[in-house]
Amino acid sequence: MNQRVLIVDDEESIVTLLKYNIEKAGFLTDVAYDGLEGLRKATEQTFDLIILDLMLPGMEGTDVCKQLRQQQVDTPILMLTAKDDEFDKVLGLELGADDYLTKPFSPKEVVARIKAILRRSNKQVPTNDKPYIKVSELLIFPEQYEATIRDETLTFTRKEFELLLYLAKHKGKVLSRDQLLSAVWNYDFVGDTRIVDVHISHLREKIEPDTKHPVYIKTIRGLGYKMEEPY
Structure with missing residues (x-):
């Protein structure tokens, strides 16, 4: 069709x-x-x-x-x-x-x-044979484009979810803004790093207990961002 x-x-x-x-x-x-x-x-x-x-x-x-x-x-x-x-x-x-x-x-x-x-x-996201990716209390369901935290369902735009998923799949690794642009937005937006910062801010508003002191998505000064297990 x-x-x-x-x-x-x-x-x-x-x-x-x-x-x-x-x-x-x-x-x-x-x-x-x-x-x-x-x-x-x-x-x-x-x-x-x-x-x-x-x-x-x-x-x-x-x-x-x-x-x-x-x-x-x-x-x-x-x-x-x-x-x-x-x-x-x-x-x-x-x-x-x-x-x-x-x-x-x-x-x-x-x-x-x-x-x-x-x-x-239309890409299928690999899930490593698991229905979800777990980062402490945050559960990410790649095939459903959904996530929950403490049993609360979160709502994301497509790009917010793809950014969250990429960070979770590379948990513990420092990812530069250009890496995130290339992976989530493809080559079209390389150089517009403000787009990453805006989306990181939106993710923090949805998953962080305190946006002033983030525990899931850490800023690594001069390098980029890293997702961690907060607890």
Whole structure:
């Protein structure tokens, strides 16, 4: 069955270009020309990936992304923007986007990004024959994309969970920000280390008893981060 891509953009020329090249690559497409229509389609139908413009009438792309993640819609999102701005980039990823592309772009690059995101999102995570990874009171269930701490179920964005899982699988090892960028965000975001810091901060808010004195995810000054058994 062909994979389905939802294109949410208000520029008809961009939509026509994307639609032609994405369908040529073997995908099915649907289109929304404003944020509210995009949000409705994304929540009422099933898609394998969403291409979401940052600036949209009705509801901005960042708000659409935020709403989808709050409603537990974990469809991968490729965000588009006319701005080459680090704040926009970090904000989009912080809200739960999986990748980021600045206009103007080549159709080949868009198709390549789509394929790369779908490959990453469809990867099975090895679990070492165990249903979960345990770090003290923190239990991580890779196949379910879930985690609990002291029997409380935690909620993460896709990237937060992938970062948490990577840290847990390398428990006790110091991991640089560039290592984490390469492993969790792939090559696309190497150098934007602030993205890692933002996501580490969000993880700490969810798993640490005291964010001022973290016991699970330690900062190793000048090097990066390390997950430890706190108890």
